[in-house]
Amino acid sequence: MIWEVFRQEKPGGYHTHCGNVHAPDAEMAKLFAEVQHGRRKPTNSLWVVPQPEIAEVDAEDTTFGGTTDKSYRWAMTYTGVDASFAEEVAESQREQETADREREEVTAGGNS
Amino acid sequence: MSVIDHLSGPEDLAPDEREAVETLLYRLADDEFVLAERYTEWQVRSPTLESDLALSNIAQDELGHARLWYDLLEDFGHEEADLLWERDPETFTHSTLVELPFESGDWADPIVRSYLYDEAEHLRLQALEDSSYPRLEDRVGKVQGEERYHREHATNWLERLASTEEGHERVQTTLDRLFPHALTLFQPVDPEIEARIDEYGIRTQSLDALGQQWLETVVPFLESLGLAVPIAEDGAVTADDLPETIGRDANHTEDWFDLYEEFTYTYHDLGRDSAERIMSDPDDQ
Numbered sequence: 001m002i003w004e005v006f007r008q009e010k011p012g013g014y015h016t017h018c019g020n021v022h023a024p025d026a027e028m029a030k031l032f033a034e035v036q037h038g039r040r041k042p043t044n045s046l047w048v049v050p051q052p053e054i055a056e057v058d059a060e061d062t063t064f065g066g067t068t069d070k071s072y073r074w075a076m077t078y079t080g081v082d083a084s085f086a087e088e089v090a091e092s093q094r095e096q097e098t099a100d101r102e103r104e105e106v107t108a109g110g111n112s
Numbered sequence: 113m114s115v116i117d118h119l120s121g122p123e124d125l126a127p128d129e130r131e132a133v134e135t136l137l138y139r140l141a142d143d144e145f146v147l148a149e150r151y152t153e154w155q156v157r158s159p160t161l162e163s164d165l166a167l168s169n170i171a172q173d174e175l176g177h178a179r180l181w182y183d184l185l186e187d188f189g190h191e192e193a194d195l196l197w198e199r200d201p202e203t204f205t206h207s208t209l210v211e212l213p214f215e216s217g218d219w220a221d222p223i224v225r226s227y228l229y230d231e232a233e234h235l236r237l238q239a240l241e242d243s244s245y246p247r248l249e250d251r252v253g254k255v256q257g258e259e260r261y262h263r264e265h266a267t268n269w270l271e272r273l274a275s276t277e278e279g280h281e282r283v284q285t286t287l288d289r290l291f292p293h294a295l296t297l298f299q300p301v302d303p304e305i306e307a308r309i310d311e312y313g314i315r316t317q318s319l320d321a322l323g324q325q326w327l328e329t330v331v332p333f334l335e336s337l338g339l340a341v342p343i344a345e346d347g348a349v350t351a352d353d354l355p356e357t358i359g360r361d362a363n364h365t366e367d368w369f370d371l372y373e374e375f376t377y378t379y380h381d382l383g384r385d386s387a388e389r390i391m392s393d394p395d396d397q
Contacts, residue, residue: 021162027268032162034261035169 003029004054005037006047015047023048119245119312122187132308133245134188135205135301136315139360140236141181142206143297145196146368147229148174149375150210151222159219166265167222173258180251183394187247192387197379201364201372205301208359209293211368220273220282221290227266228294231329234259235322236315244313251394267333274337284339291342292355298323299360323349 003023006015018037023029029048038046119129151171158164182195209229214221237256243249273279298319300306310318317325324347331341343353357365379387 022160023162024272028162028272031261031265031268032166035166036162039169 001025002051003033003048004051005029005033006049007037007041007043008045008047009042011044013044015045020051021048026050119314122184122247128308129312130188132305132312132314133248134185135305136309137181137185137248138205139301141178141185141195142204143210143229143233144174144181145178146204146206146371147210147225148172148178149371150212150214151226153214154222157217163219170226170262170265173262177255177258179391180255180394184247184251192389193385197376197384197387201369203362204364204368204372205360205362207293207296207299208355208357208365208368209290209297211359211364211371212290212293213367213371218282218286220279220286223266223269223273224283224286224290225294226262227270228290228330229297230259230262230266232294232297232322232326234263235317235325235329239315239317239322242313242316248314270334270337274339280338283337287334287339288342292353293359295323295349295354296358296360298326299354299358301360301362 001022001024002020003026004020005018007018008015021029021032021036023032026048030046033046033048037043119125119133122130122133125133148171151167151174154164154167155171156164158167182192185195186192209225212225234256237252237259240248240252241256243252270283274283300319306319309315327343327347327349331343331347334341343349357363359365359368
């Protein structure tokens with residue numbers, strides 16, 4: 001039986017597929033995976049998954065992303081964002097806060 | 113039990129202390145080295161690619177452990193060539209369990225052998241964790257770290273091999289053959305020196321105590337797999353239980369001399385007079 005092996009380098013990271021091992025059961029698969037996939041590269045955790053349990057849908061079965069033009073989904077506006085843009089956002093935020101405060105002062109004055 | 117709290121460094125040991133430390137180191141190093149030599153014979157011959165890599169990996173671990181122990185012998189001025197490649201094979205003090213050859217294709221053998229050996233290894237390392245010899249004590253943790261895998265590997269395999277009729281039969285045959293040799297793991301190199309090793313606190317458990325603990329571990333486990341352990345019911349080990357050749361007392365089977373020939377062949381063939389160093393000293397790592 002084939003077990004697909006997924007390696008996680010650091011706690012919190014993704015388990016990434018790194019190969020497979022032949023083993024009769026999960027215990028032996030873990031034991032073999034440890035040597036084959038956990039010794040040469042930094043490893044925090046390994047998953048062994050029975051290959052038949054992995055369900056797949058591939059490019060032959062479907063058209064990933066559809067067939068019509070959906071380029072409007074691409075948020076291209078933000079690709080050129082740099083530090084100056086962050087400054088612009090902060091500036092706009094400050095303006096709104098000032099406007100907010102002024103509004104409150106006007107409203108409070110009107111009630112007294 | 114020990115009268116000595118801590119022994120000094122290698123250069124300040126009294127001659128009788130040094131002899132005790134050296135004897136213990138040779139026991140440890142020779143076992144690990146010779147077993148690794150034998151395991152290596154399975155490389156590209158194990159039943160599957162995975163089992164091949166796992167056993168080769170264990171062999172590498174054992175070679176690494178041998179290096180750590182031989183390196184401590186170098187503290188006393190020995191060089192690698194004198195410790196291995198040019199050493200008189202009649203002075204090696206490993207147990208016969210590690211020198212016996214494998215029958216071609218008999219996978220039960222490395223599994224049973226590894227199980228019997230690694231359980232013993234685990235116990236004897238525990239008896240060094242508080243060794244009075246600081247150089248030894250420092251390195252035990254490193255070695256124990258790799259031993260867990262060895263024991264799990266052997267145990268998992270044994271459970272599976274013993275679960276079918278044919279496997280069970282093969283494991284039993286191997287056990288009958290290897291068990292007497294495994295008992296030699298706890299035999300003295302020289303009773304007087306072994307007593308000194310205990311007295312100085314270099315090892316915190318005597319060989320007899322370790323042997324008893326080992327039996328209390330391996331006998332119930334093997335019996336739980338439905339195997340018969342060739343030993344008296346009360347667990348008493350007598351001289352009759354031991355094989356003709358002990359190994360520890362530097363008496364060896366013919367197979368050892370063949371193996372020695374084999375692993376020193378290239379060294380002599382190339383006309384070497386010292387060992388090539390390809391790794392830095394364990395103290396610098």
